[in-house]
Amino acid sequence: MRNLYESVTKLDHRCYDIYQLPEDILMEHAAYAITDQIKERFEPGAKVLIVAGPGNNGGDGVACARQLLGEYDVHLFMPYGAKSSMCKLQLERFYACGGELSENLTDADIVVDALFGSGLSEPLNEESQHIITRLNELQSFKIACDIPSGIDSKGNPLPVAFVADLTITMGAMKLSLFMDLAKDYVGKVIVADLGISSKLYESESDYKLLEESDLKPPYRTRFNSNKGTYGHLALIAGEKEGAAIMAALAALRYGVGLVTLVTCEKIQVPYELMHSSHLPPKTTALAAGMGLGMEYSDEDLEEFLHKDLPMVIDADLFYSSKIQEIVKREKVVLTPHPKEFGALLRNLNLADLSVEEIQRDRIGAAKIFTKAYPEVVLLLKGANPIIAQGEQFFINPLGTNALAKGGSGDILTGLIGALLAQGYDPLEAAIQGSLAHAIASRKVDKANYALAPSDLIEVIGKL
Numbered sequence: 001m002r003n004l005y006e007s008v009t010k011l012d013h014r015c016y017d018i019y020q021l022p023e024d025i026l027m028e029h030a031a032y033a034i035t036d037q038i039k040e041r042f043e044p045g046a047k048v049l050i051v052a053g054p055g056n057n058g059g060d061g062v063a064c065a066r067q068l069l070g071e072y073d074v075h076l077f078m079p080y081g082a083k084s085s086m087c088k089l090q091l092e093r094f095y096a097c098g099g100e101l102s103e104n105l106t107d108a109d110i111v112v113d114a115l116f117g118s119g120l121s122e123p124l125n126e127e128s129q130h131i132i133t134r135l136n137e138l139q140s141f142k143i144a145c146d147i148p149s150g151i152d153s154k155g156n157p158l159p160v161a162f163v164a165d166l167t168i169t170m171g172a173m174k175l176s177l178f179m180d181l182a183k184d185y186v187g188k189v190i191v192a193d194l195g196i197s198s199k200l201y202e203s204e205s206d207y208k209l210l211e212e213s214d215l216k217p218p219y220r221t222r223f224n225s226n227k228g229t230y231g232h233l234a235l236i237a238g239e240k241e242g243a244a245i246m247a248a249l250a251a252l253r254y255g256v257g258l259v260t261l262v263t264c265e266k267i268q269v270p271y272e273l274m275h276s277s278h279l280p281p282k283t284t285a286l287a288a289g290m291g292l293g294m295e296y297s298d299e300d301l302e303e304f305l306h307k308d309l310p311m312v313i314d315a316d317l318f319y320s321s322k323i324q325e326i327v328k329r330e331k332v333v334l335t336p337h338p339k340e341f342g343a344l345l346r347n348l349n350l351a352d353l354s355v356e357e358i359q360r361d362r363i364g365a366a367k368i369f370t371k372a373y374p375e376v377v378l379l380l381k382g383a384n385p386i387i388a389q390g391e392q393f394f395i396n397p398l399g400t401n402a403l404a405k406g407g408s409g410d411i412l413t414g415l416i417g418a419l420l421a422q423g424y425d426p427l428e429a430a431i432q433g434s435l436a437h438a439i440a441s442r443k444v445d446k447a448n449y450a451l452a453p454s455d456l457i458e459v460i461g462k463l
């Protein structure tokens, strides 16, 4: 797990004030992190186009150009000249080392985008949009300095942005790089240390980035155990019972001892699942909402939901008035996608946001809910799901586009339900369920368009 920051300005100031490391030293390290990647990936003589803006992001780019001079074929393009004092100083050094500015954008083996970083303050003008569009058309290896130019502090392209293969972000990971709308722009993201280890540079943060090493599958350690040791998950199956069946199969695969589908009508279920019209007395957790439809009256639901069990709630229940009671309980995980989250916020009279508004500020939208219901765990689905409780936010960047398919969400509900039933705390169940889901999608040995829910369930057994 790594810290994420909305802004690193405070961290930079700690460097100047406490560690006596001036901007110049930080910038030299920032630039060297880019130089280092170029040297690692390309032989001397390769052609490098560096597009540098007028501020300190541009300063990083100009310093990198100077570091490469003499060894690489360097082309430095500065459409707005140098404005910040550090950028001007770097340009003087570049000239002093014999560098010359390029008049035009040119094709190259490597493109470094150092046009705008954290100082992007307004939508890009036409000229900047034109430059970025032109850079995106080049068939080069593309490196973004700190943040792909055009991505704002909430992770939105304004309205276009540089599409990087690699983003080298300075000092620490930024939240904006892991928002859904930034996912198609950042490429691989690595952090550059700025002359000091991340342990000293970083301070505590409420925002965390999940990593593959955070996954802890529910491996069994007790030898003297029976199915009851591993919990009993009940899933409420509704109109579209296939959704609950997929969730149930995923839950069974992820370690829960017993799984029961609770249904109004007798339905055909796979032989490994149990089936009942009532909530089994020894249920240790509940999953409800997926495929529920209109089959149940509020009284029916009351019978299933009245017990104070740990529960994971999905899909149709976000539109039901029942949710107003559920969010007042403890040990609840909600897993809406953005459209359902909009409905949930409206249902709870918290906000009236469109899907676009939620996606443009996912953290802000999640905060509206977590401030009102700080005990409930929210998993806001998306390209990079956000898991939030109270003031803590976790982002899972590991999912792939293979998961964009009907049934994926039901499997996630099943995984979280399985962990709740096995006694995981709701926040840990949501984090671990989301990690297992995302990592499994990477391990399915199929083209990314071909993943079926059954593939995912299969791989979940091999994490």
Ligand SMILES: NC(=O)C1=CN([C@@H]2O[C@H](COP(=O)(O)OP(=O)(O)OC[C@H]3O[C@@H](n4cnc5c(N)ncnc54)[C@H](OP(=O)(O)O)[C@@H]3O)[C@@H](O)[C@H]2O)[C@@H](O)CC1
Pocket (backbone or CB within 6 Å): 012, 023, 026, 027, 030, 053, 054, 055, 056, 057, 058, 060, 083, 084, 115, 116, 117, 118, 119, 120, 121, 122, 123, 124, 125, 128, 145, 146, 147, 170, 194
């Ligand atoms: N602090 C440190 O210690 C370290 C900082 N580092 C680096 O500094 C970067 C931040 O630098 P920064 O604050 O100078 O901002 P930056 O992104 O260069 O942009 C500002 C310039 O762009 C302009 N501009 C803005 N929007 C615009 C628009 N839409 N269209 C056109 N112009 C626009 C804006 O103009 P102005 O608003 O002033 O008129 C100003 O001239 C950070 O991302 C990292 O790379 C590293 O070296 C590590 C150490």
Ligand SMILES: [K+]
Pocket (backbone or CB within 6 Å): 057, 113, 114, 115, 116, 117, 144, 145, 146, 147, 148, 149
């Ligand atoms: K940039």
